[in-house]
Amino acid sequence: MVSADCTDHPVMPANSYERLVQSVVDYAIYMLDTRGRVVSWNPGAERIKGYRAEEVIGRHFSLFFTPQDCQDGRPERLLKQALEQGVAQDEGWRVRKDGTQFWALAALDVIRDEQGRVIGLAKVTRDITDRRESAMQLDAVRAQLFQAQKLEALGQLTGGLAHDFNNLLTIIINSARMAQESRDPVRQRRLMEHILDAGQRGTELTKQLLTFARHRxxxxxxxxxxxxxxxxxxxxxxxxxxxxxxxxxxxxxxxxxxxxxxxxxxxxxxxxxxxxxxxxxxxxxxxxxxxxxxxxxxxxxxxxxxxxxxxxxxxxxxxxxxxxxxxxxxxxxxxxxxxxxxxxxxxxxxxxxxxxxxxxxxxxxxxxxxxxxxxxxxxxxxxxxx
Ligand SMILES: Nc1ncnc2c1ncn2[C@@H]1O[C@H](COP(=O)(O)OP(=O)(O)O)[C@@H](O)[C@H]1O
Ligand SMILES: [Mg+2]
Incomplete structure (x- = not known):
């Protein structure tokens, strides 16, 4: 739509820009003065944030932030960054007029006049709550599948491990019994070594298994x-x-x-x-x-x-x-x-x-x-x- 217009009219008259901004309903597009007060408001902003133009024009844009963010000085920080670097971007919770919150993706760009003086800031905000939620759901599903697969792998391992632990215990018990019965100190020492060795192998096995099983x-x-x-x-x-x-x-x-x-x-x-x-x-x-x-x-x-x-x-x-x-x-x-x-x-x-x-x-x-x-x-x- 925009590009078709542009090819016909390489230079878009100012009121066309106004019309363009006023026809956007999916993005909140509005202007701030250099102190952060709202100067203009489009239907997208009204739809997303719930305020009508006459309710917000002249008010500071920290109105849209959560009390916590205001306390942390987030709006001021963004404004300062935009003024100093020309642009600031942010993602986070914002508050609608009715008090409900939405997850916003926001960009703040400085606007300059012909002489290069900063005359205000353009603020574009998008409500991406749905996108964020589906990404989080996908993550949760992935984590569950991962866990399921790990349990399967553990199941596969433990069958064999149980068998091996049994063997180790057999070695330990038999060697201990023989050591008890023997009077030969050399043989006794060798049997003790078998016991120690089997015990250590068992410890090693459990350690590996635990490392693998831990949810991280x-x-x-x-x-x-x-x-x-x-x-x-x-x-x-x-x-x-x-x-x-x-x-x-x-x-x-x-x-x-x-x-x-x-x-x-x-x-x-x-x-x-x-x-x-x-x-x-x-x-x-x-x-x-x-x-x-x-x-x-x-x-x-x-x-x-x-x-x-x-x-x-x-x-x-x-x-x-x-x-x-x-x-x-x-x-x-x-x-x-x-x-x-x-x-x-x-x-x-x-x-x-x-x-x-x-x-x-x-x-x-x-x-x-x-x-x-x-x-x-x-x-x-x-x-x-x-
Ligand atoms: N090395 C392999 N040799 C033959 N078929 C294989 C091999 N690896 C994987 N497959 C095939 O790929 C399928 C999917 O493997 P995988 O995703 O690991 O699931 P699963 O092992 O639970 O069946 C297997 O069911 C099997 O048909
Ligand atoms: Mg497999």
Whole structure:
């Protein structure tokens, strides 16, 4: 509408601007004098804030702020910033005439005359309460799905862990009993060492499990990829049947990555569980980590990356199924075995971390999943490289 007008009349007469502003109902557009008093008012402002022009003209714009914001000096701060820097932007609660509040996105720009003197400020405010609420709902749903997936992973782990704890307890009880019966101090000492060793392994296991289970906020820290893999392997070993061999291929001198460690660990566990589930009977899972320089060949990414690779000797993924595996709730597993959330979460995590996840699969040959994450600009001592 505006551009069509502009092509016909390159210079818009002043009253056309007035008409334009007066026809906008989705944005509050009004002018303030340099002291922050309302000078003009449009229908959008009336619709959003509930005041008619004659009720607000001449009043200070702090009228629209919450008492708390007024007390904190927020309106004055915004005004000062706009006057000094030419523009100020703000997002926050504002109060309507009837006392109800809305979430506003506001911009304040200085207006100058031909001589460059500041004659006032243009204020544009938008009510984005709905947008904010749906974003928050989406976050809440994501957090719930994340939690669901974590519970599934924990469930998968604890079966194997219970078994291992049983073994450790058996070692402890039997060794203690034998030590009690033995009179040979050398043998006694060796049995004590077995007990201590088993106890320590148990402690290590619970520690790993607790770290993984804890509900945490997204927490980004620099970490060495190999360290992370070691912790994940510690957990995974208990969930793999004996028929499946685990191989590791780690490139030396890998750069650090900056990610949420808990989330990455969960993503890796899920890739590994998928590989395990795919293998029937005997098979091999290979885990690898490498560094790579990308120039757009993987999902348009470019720069230094680290990729985690999980490949299996399973049956591969059917080409009809392949396009759907990253969909939330898509699963080919029987009820109770799969939630269909693992890969969708891996995908979300990769995107959120400015990386990508790729899949290569061939029927009868197996599947290879790669998770690309940006390499940190910190060196291994944690110093920022220049
Ligand atoms: N390594 C793999 N080999 C074969 N199929 C796989 C592999 N990884 C994932 N899939 C397929 O992708 C689907 C979705 O995986 P995922 O999102 O982790 O959910 P779930 O494991 O709960 O089914 C799986 O049900 C399976 O059909
Ligand atoms: Mg899965």
């Amino acid at each position: 906020q997204l927490e980004v820290t620099p970490i060495a990829p190999t360290e992370l893999l070691a912790a994940t392997r510690g957990l995974l070993e208990h969930a793999l049947p004996r028929e499946i061999a685990l191989e590791e291929h780690l490139q030396p001198d890998l750069p650090l990555i900056e990610v949420d460690v808990g989330q990455l660990q969960m993503v890796l566990l899920n890739l590994l569980f998928n590989a395990r589930d795919a293998i029937e009977g005997q098979g091999t899972i290979r885990m690898g980590i490498s560094a790579v320089e990308l120039a757009g060949e993987v999902e348009g990414l470019s720069g230094h990356f680290v990729y985690f690779e999980v490949s299996d000797s399973g049956p591969g993924i059917d080409p009809h199924v392949l396009p759907r595996i990253f969909e939330p709730f898509f699963t080919t597993k029987p009820f109770g075995k799969g939630t269909g959330l693992g890969l969708s979460q891996a995908y979300g995590f990769a995107k959120q971390s400015d990386g990508a996840i790729t899949v290569q699969s061939e029927i009868g040959k197996g599947t290879c999943m790669r998770l690309y994450l940006p390499a940190s600009r910190r060196d291994t001592d944690g110093q920022l490289e220049r």
